[in-house]
Amino acid sequence: MIASSPRSASDGAPDAPAGRPHTTRAEELRVQIADEITRGQLPPGTTLDETALAARFGVSRTPVREAIRELAASGLVDTRPHRGAVVARPSLERLKAMFEVMAELEALCAGLCATRITPPERHALEMLHAEMGDLMRQGDFTAYRERNEAFHAAIHAGAHNDYLAELASGTRHRLSPFRRAQIGALGRLALSHQEHERVVTAILRGDREGAGQAMREHISVVHDAYEAYTQSL
Incomplete structure (x- = not known):
């Protein structure tokens, strides 16, 4: 098993660094x-x-x-x-169904983001994507995974539909263990960034259909990568 890191008996997590989400x-x-x-x-x-x-x-x-x-x-x-x-472990059929739903929710977010994102949000998304490129080249899986959550959250926010963002975020959270597992696969970090590049390019062009399709394909690849990961265990 993974050894737990030394920590006091307090239940509270340390303060998160500036610009990083607080983790309980x-x-x-x-x-x-x-x-x-x-x-x-x-x-x-x-x-x-x-x-x-x-x-x-x-x-x-x-x-x-x-x-x-x-x-x-x-x-x-x-x-x-x-x-x-x-x-336990959900069946492959159950996981496929969950990823299908997440793909459609994320695609809808990306499509709406392409038409509704504000100039400050555009700039923040570009900067975040560039930062993730640096992390990818450094091979920093932990930091990349953390910023990946911020990347998708930025697209949710850019869609300017709170209810949709709530559904998409909740589904991503439920699937987070499976998404985390596949990101460490050989070459997956670079591929993930390439997939993000297609999403960001479409959003910045205002291409609703293209952004949605690029995001849908990205989530489909994540699902396939997780299945390949489980077969390698």
Whole structure:
């Protein structure tokens, strides 16, 4: 299993650096446990004992319970009365359905963004994409994944439809363990940036159809990359 980093018994996460989203301790735990599940270190059927996990990570059971709840929403954990939490894994059919929905939501966001994005938002998106290019060339997977969330959030915001942004963000969050797993595959970082380039170019041109199609293809590749990743375990 992945060793937990030294941390005090406090449940609170340290302040996030300027310009970076604040991450709660429950979110950190969710990411760590999800990584272990998608890497096969916690196989299906493994019991997730809240007390044992709290002791392992040096926290109370509250953030552990929240992390398990989030993992259950992603389909990585099955919670049943009197049985506790058990590692599960959604079927390939279920994952395909989830990625299909995310592809359409993200494509709609990108298309609307192409026609509604404001000049300041355009500039911010360009700068963010350029920053991710630098991270890609440095091979900084961790930072690239973090900025990738900001990239998609910027497109959601540029669509100027709060309800759509809520649906797209929620679906991305549920699929985040599977998206995270595939980004470390050989060559995937460069390909991801190339896919983003096509999305950004279409948005900046005001090409609604092109932006939507480029985003749809991007999410389809992410799904295919995750399937290839699971077959390599």
